[in-house]
Amino acid sequence: xxxxxxxxxxxxxxxxxxxxxxxxxxxxxxxxxxxxxxxxxxxxxxxxxxxxxxxxxxxxxxxxxxxxxxxxxxxxxxxxxxxxxxxxxxxxxxxxxxxxxxxxxxxxxxxxxxxxxxxxxxxxxxxxxxxxxxxxxxxxxxxxxxxxxxxxxxxxxxxxxxxxxxxxxxxxxxxxxxxxxxxxxxxxxxxxxxxxxxxxxxxxxxxxxxxxxxxxxxxxxxxxxxxxxxxxxxxxxxxxxxxxxxxxx
Numbered sequence: 001x002x003x004x005x006x007x008x009x010x011x012x013x014x015x016x017x018x019x020x021x022x023x024x025x026x027x028x029x030x031x032x033x034x035x036x037x038x039x040x041x042x043x044x045x046x047x048x049x050x051x052x053x054x055x056x057x058x059x060x061x062x063x064x065x066x067x068x069x070x071x072x073x074x075x076x077x078x079x080x081x082x083x084x085x086x087x088x089x090x091x092x093x094x095x096x097x098x099x100x101x102x103x104x105x106x107x108x109x110x111x112x113x114x115x116x117x118x119x120x121x122x123x124x125x126x127x128x129x130x131x132x133x134x135x136x137x138x139x140x141x142x143x144x145x146x147x148x149x150x151x152x153x154x155x156x157x158x159x160x161x162x163x164x165x166x167x168x169x170x171x172x173x174x175x176x177x178x179x180x181x182x183x184x185x186x187x188x189x190x191x192x193x194x195x196x197x198x199x200x201x202x203x204x205x206x207x208x209x210x211x212x213x214x215x216x217x218x219x220x221x222x223x224x225x226x227x228x229x230x231x232x233x234x235x236x237x238x239x240x241x242x243x244x245x246x247x248x249x
Contacts, residue, residue: 015112022086096145135156137241172227
């Protein structure tokens with residue numbers, strides 16, 4: 001039998017690829033044989049990871065800057081896999097959310113994904129490639145005091161489904177919706193909002209998933225690997241939860 005989920009000879013690009021889910025995804029794709037382009041605004045972290053992974057490289061650009069995105073993709077000869085992972089969060093209900101902060105989340109989580117996908121599409125159509133968007137359970141259910149984040153992740157889900165309708169045979173587009181995953185993203189949240197009660201809040205985050213723990217970046221990464229592989233060629237337009245049972249209730 002052939003080894004499943006191999007990506008030999010394919011080129012992948014992962015935004016927000018230098019830490020957390022993004023870094024785990026780069027490792028998983030590279031481990032399956034892909035050449036990985038690690039995109040991150042943290043140049044040092046991206047370059048360090050690229051040195052660690054075979055056939056990998058680092059690119060640094062702001063995904064909300066159209067000219068920078070256009071230039072980056074103009075420099076690529078081919079692309080088979082795009083993972084839209086870069087994103088930011090915000091705590092607050094609608095009354096606590098300022099317009100500037102709301103617009104910042106829209107720019108990164110929605111406009112950034114739009115721009116990266118727009119300029120990647122010609123390359124992905126040419127290779128009959130695959131897009132995996134990293135959404136969130138916050139795009140499927142209401143999460144307390146996450147107004148802006150829920151709004152942007154709901155948009156990620158909707159854009160995924162729409163793209164799969166516009167390009168049904170040209171490429172595949174899927175969305176992964178994780179629950180809470182134990183990453184530097186979560187650590188930054190705890191440091192900012194719960195500095196004096198980190199362990200109490202960490203336990204609450206663990207218990208938010210019925211399975212009793214947060215997810216691991218590698219678990220999301222391996223689902224991304226599957227969706228990017230030939231074994232998933234019948235999967236398109238899917239919104240897949242990986243949330244320890246959170247949205248089953």
